[in-house]
Amino acid sequence: MILQLAIHMIIFICSIYPLASAQSDCNTTCGSVEINYPFGMNNPNCFLGKWFEIECRNTTSAADQIPYLKYTDMEVTYIDTVVNTVNIMSPIFLWNCNGKTDIPVIDLRGSPFVYSQARNKFVAFGCNNFAFLQSNGTTVGGCVSFCDKNEEVNYNIYSGTIGCYGQYCCQTSLPLHLSEYNATREDLTNKSSDECNYAFIANDIWLGSSYYYDEMRVRFIDLKKIHHVPAVLEWEILNESMNISTLEFSSGSFCNTSNLTSSQNKNSGWTCSCQIGFNGNPYIPGDCNAIPGFFNDKNRYRKWVIVGISSGLGSIILLFGLWRSYKVVRKRVIKKRKEKFFKQNGGLLLQRKLSSEEVSVDKTILFTLKDLQRATDNFNINRVLGKGGQGTVYKGMLEDGKIVAVKKFKVQGKVEEFINEFVILSQINHRNVVKLLGCCLETEIPLLVYEFIPNGNLFQYLHNQNDDLAMTWDIRLRIATEIAGALFYLHSVASQPIYHRDIKSTNILLDEKYRAKVADFGTSRLVSIEATHLTTIVQGTFGYLDPEYFHSSQFTDKSDVYSFGVVLAELLTGKRPIPIVSSEDTTNLASYFALSMEENNILDIIDKRLAKEAEKHIIAVANLAYTCLELNGRKRPTMKEVILELERIGVQDRKFNTDQSHEGIELSRIEDHQHFGGYSMSNTFPAISCQTFS
Structure with missing residues (x-):
């Protein structure tokens, strides 16, 4: 009898351990609503199947959050595990x-x-x-x-x-x-x-x-x-969800069959409750605790004392054996979970890439989940730096005081982006590319750790009012040169060419000295030196996407050049790539910019914040942006030619600022600009004259 009970207890420990351990790591509130298991958020270990998944959504005011049943899209206002109800907005x-x-x-x-x-x-x-x-x-x-x-x-x-x-x-x-x-x-x-x-x-x-x-x-x-009113749903644990009977081994709880969702009155699931004299959540093993003072009746007290004394010695022996068994089982479960997550997160694929001759990756730090949870305050929502299509980035501080950015990928099981970004960033060493510090593979959702870039992204400084940084012409030219230098490195200097495939102002971060750092390599690709293009499913951001790539599905290094041209146009005009409200005939900045160049109206759309700042060199950069935005990719310059031209303009700009002794400047024709890096611009543009900015 004791042996049989011990076997049952070991089976119970194995079956509930992931659940019990997950509970301590789960967020239990969303806004003002307490989220009780079997309901939960984010981590699949925190809820019992997809029907009980809660999605915590931000409100329009951003002052609070509202929980929703994810698969029914119903707002939740209260969860009651005592009577098995959930209050929703119907x-x-x-x-x-x-x-x-x-x-x-x-x-x-x-x-x-x-x-x-x-x-x-x-x-x-x-x-x-x-x-x-x-x-x-x-x-x-x-x-x-x-x-x-x-x-x-x-x-x-x-x-x-x-x-x-x-x-x-x-x-x-x-x-x-x-x-x-x-x-x-x-x-x-x-x-x-x-x-x-x-x-x-x-x-x-x-x-x-x-x-x-x-x-x-x-x-x-x-x-x-009026769109919704309060209503009440009842719920049960469906038979196929889990073996709920194991919970009855947990002190203070018991479970009964139910037919809540069966119109034929057949057993369709389970409902659980705490025993009389106990309270807590009956769906979490061991959470039903005795109510203080409930068992004060003398006869009841004596009865339990006699039972306790008579079974005490045997229980101590049994518990000692079970404790030893639990330690062994727990160690085995943790090891298997780590192996499972390692494989699930592409650890084997990563090992093959690291051992292949075509990829050479420097040694990176392997962080533990405990380290990163401590660094990010258990991935607190207040630590979120930003969210994107691949995941969420959190700000964290390691034990040595170093500030880092931790990227938590969204979808478990789809780890191609994670592996791709890890492999690419691990072999890049450039001052204008965000640095990868390490990763964590032994978690359900893969994590990457980067250097922390404190000053946000270029889009924020160009399009949002910000008093911290005046976006002068010198700063814009420097940032453009730094971005071009990073892309030239990726295309031509790295041991294996890299196509970024998502160059945009939100992926250009600014460090403490407002130097540009290219980020987000989730969709980037390594290509062979002999390859001329990459045939893929079209991916990218509308407004920055190369039209030639969109129509042919063939991505080349000139596709990155086109996206860079859009960023260059943003720096010159201060306009968004896709305007929120536009009275223009065109729908995006690239076509609007090209049309203005062709109609000799480029000065009309230059950012007014650049008024009377190095007009000649602004026009030179506008010429460069125009060539980058050529619809025919073969007519676009390479990033080597782009960086050489930007550096040439930068040298002339610094010399001009030193030697300038007059107020007005006349520019005759764009053909006056010289060749750069073997690429001629003289046949690309119509004649443009420059006047002073109004």
């Missing part, structure tokens, strides 16, 4: 409301959720209205509301009234097992009406309160502001 069905009809889709079939029959009512508002509640194509309920002839609906009638019984509105109970429904209506007068009608399922406590009725009445006057 949508309203609208008819003829300011000309608007909205019939939402409510379908929870296959999920562990149903609308609570005991806690909700189906309610309809309108004049001479017959409202039907339908489920699976069958009418399962309905009610009728009447109005006096020629009298408009007066919602004030409900203030302070409990119930809704036919005048202007009506209500009825819900059937059992309601997981899918829709609402329909008929006009009892058989006449088309412009009256606003609506129906919904709502929490009957919310309906029965005069305070909420008054609040509801005020909201219903302006229907445009």
Whole structure:
């Protein structure tokens, strides 16, 4: 008997260990709502299957966060693991409301959720209205509301009234097992009406309160502001989710079969509760704890003392053996989890790349999850530096005081971007490319650690008002030269050519001295020295994307040159690559810039903050940007030619600032600009004359 119990306990430890360990690492609040297991966020170990996943969304005011059931897209306001309910915001069905009809889709079939029959009512508002509640194509309920002839609906009638019984509105109970429904209506007068009608399922406590009725009445006057009302879902643990019976070994909890989601009244799942005298979360092993003072009755106390003494010696021996077994099992589970995550995150693929002759990677630091959790305050939302298509970047501080940026990739199992960025950045050593410090592979979601770049990105300084840095011409020219130098290094100097494939101002970071650092190599690719192009699925950012690549799916080094040309146009004009609101005929900066060059209007679109700053050299850079934006990639310069031309302009600019002794400058023709790096610009542009900026 003792041996059998010990075996059961070991099986229990193995089955719940990932769950129990995950709980300590899980975020348990979103805004003002407490998120209790089996519900959870972010890490799959924090919730029991996809139906219980919570997505914590930012509000428009950014002052708070709101939890949503991710797979049903319903806002959550309260989770109760004692009675197995979750309070949600349920949508309203609208008819003829300011000309608007909205019939939402409510379908929870296959999920562990149903609308609570005991806690909700189906309610309809309108004049001479017959409202039907339908489920699976069958009418399962309905009610009728009447109005006096020629009298408009007066919602004030409900203030302070409990119930809704036919005048202007009506209500009825819900059937059992309601997981899918829709609402329909008929006009009892058989006449088309412009009256606003609506129906919904709502929490009957919310309906029965005069305070909420008054609040509801005020909201219903302006229907445009009403989209959802409070309602209650009941839930169970579906049979296929986990072996819930193992929880009964946990002190203080017990589980029963349920048929909550089965319309045939068959066993469809489990619900668990803490035993009498205990409270806590019954779905977490060991979380049901005795209520202090509950067992003070003398007879009950004596009974438990006798039982405790009689079983104490055997329990001590058994527990010692189980403790030793637990240590062994725990060590094995941790090792297997690390191996699983290592393989899942592409560790084997990474090892093959590192051992191949074509990739040479310097030694990088392997961080532990514990190190990075401590550095980022357990990936606190307040530490977020930015979010992108591949993941979220957090600010962290290592034990030695060094500030770092930690990138947490989004999708587990899809680690090509992670491996790609790790391999590429590990072999780049350039002052204008963000430096990779290390990685963490033994976690469910792969992590990369970079040097921390403190001053944000170039897009913010160009397009947002910022008093910290005046974007003078000298600074812009220097930043352009640094970006071009980094791209020249990637294309021509690195041991194997690298195409960045996502050059844009948001991927140009600025360090403490406002030097440019090229970042985000998730979509970058290594290419052979002999290769002329890379054929891939089109990826990139609209506004920066090479039109030739978009049409042919062939990415070349000249595609990076085109994206750089857009960044150069941003630096010159201060305009966004895709304007938020534009009165121009063109839809993006590249075409608008090229059109202005062709029509000899380039001075009209130069950033006014650059007024009367080195006009001749600004025009020279505009010429360069125009060649980079050529639709025919063969006519674009290489990055080597670009960097040589920028450095030549920079030298002349510094000499001009030193020797300038007059106020006006006349530029005759663009052909006056010399060749650079063997690439001629004289045949590319129309004639342009330069006047002073207004």
